[in-house]
Amino acid sequence: MDLKEQKYVCTLAECKSLTRASERLYISQPALSLYINNVEKNLGAPLFERNGRKFELTWLGKQYVEKASQMLELERQFEAVMRRTEQENAGQVRIGIAQRRGIWFLPAVLSVYEREWPQVDVVIREGNLADLTIMLKNRELDLVVLSQSDVTPEMEAVPLGMEDFLLMVSGDHRLNEKAIPVEGSEFDFLDPHLLSGETIFLNTEMQSARRVEEKILKDYKVKPGRIRVVRNMELGAQLVAEGLGVGFIRQGYQKNIHYPKPVKYYTIDVSKYGQDVVVAYRQDVELTRPMRAMIMQMKDAAEEYLKP
Numbered sequence: 001m002d003l004k005e006q007k008y009v010c011t012l013a014e015c016k017s018l019t020r021a022s023e024r025l026y027i028s029q030p031a032l033s034l035y036i037n038n039v040e041k042n043l044g045a046p047l048f049e050r051n052g053r054k055f056e057l058t059w060l061g062k063q064y065v066e067k068a069s070q071m072l073e074l075e076r077q078f079e080a081v082m083r084r085t086e087q088e089n090a091g092q093v094r095i096g097i098a099q100r101r102g103i104w105f106l107p108a109v110l111s112v113y114e115r116e117w118p119q120v121d122v123v124i125r126e127g128n129l130a131d132l133t134i135m136l137k138n139r140e141l142d143l144v145v146l147s148q149s150d151v152t153p154e155m156e157a158v159p160l161g162m163e164d165f166l167l168m169v170s171g172d173h174r175l176n177e178k179a180i181p182v183e184g185s186e187f188d189f190l191d192p193h194l195l196s197g198e199t200i201f202l203n204t205e206m207q208s209a210r211r212v213e214e215k216i217l218k219d220y221k222v223k224p225g226r227i228r229v230v231r232n233m234e235l236g237a238q239l240v241a242e243g244l245g246v247g248f249i250r251q252g253y254q255k256n257i258h259y260p261k262p263v264k265y266y267t268i269d270v271s272k273y274g275q276d277v278v279v280a281y282r283q284d285v286e287l288t289r290p291m292r293a294m295i296m297q298m299k300d301a302a303e304e305y306l307k308p
Helices: 004-015 018-025 029-043 059-089 098-117 129-137 176-178 210-219 232-239 290-306
Strands: 046-050 054-057 093-095 122-126 143-147 154-165 165-170 199-202 224-228 246-250 263-267 275-282
Touching: 004 018, 004 029, 004 054, 004 059, 018 029, 054 059, 059 263, 093 098, 093 129, 093 290, 098 122, 098 143, 098 290, 129 275, 143 154, 143 290, 154 290, 165 210, 165 232, 199 210, 199 232, 210 246, 232 246, 232 263, 275 290
Parallel strands: 093 122, 093 143, 199 224, 199 246
Antiparallel strands: 046 054, 143 275, 154 275, 165 246, 165 263
């Protein structure tokens, strides 16, 4: 908005002196005098009466200043809105996510987000559930991607989608013969009762997947021949491919694993062991516009990431 004319007239009306007004406006007296004369010429009537060095408003000048003051106030209000908008649209968004999920999920999110919000600094923190929960509690993170079952009472959560929890065995494992087709599912069913006596790869106790794995073993009364602990689900999948045991993996992770030897993936009970993936934030935090936009982009990307 360019309201220089209104600003000059109102300043002179307030100061009543060409000298004082020009000092306030940071222009020369001759320049201000010429500008005021041109305004009056364009209007076809005087706005000021000159009494020596003193400038007094005419009746028309008073009407002009009244309307011009309103315009200047609107300009100030609009500029305040613009400043607030610029502040809200800038800044930083700090995201916490598990390392493997981050590798396969965040690139699709950030490739779009950073084109639309180039002024926002996106900071990524990778870690296990315990680390991410502490960082969010300590206000070191703004948003955390995790499973619904891991959301604490201090968090608000926005659903991203359902992620199946799959059983994996090597492509030539004898258990593949026991698989049962599931109508409408990408994955066949394999009864976990059959896992007793097998070497089973489990995640570490610090990882949220471990609780799901232990629940499956407990529910189906599985007695492993041997338990081997791995932190990286991709490593677990590769060990399974080599025929060194069986294991479990999240659906989103499975879709992005590439290894020369085949692995077969089976559903168990998505209604019981499937995980709602969410993006969570502190309840006492007001989301900024960049944070809301990040959540929306995560929801869009999750449709592909978690697609059956």
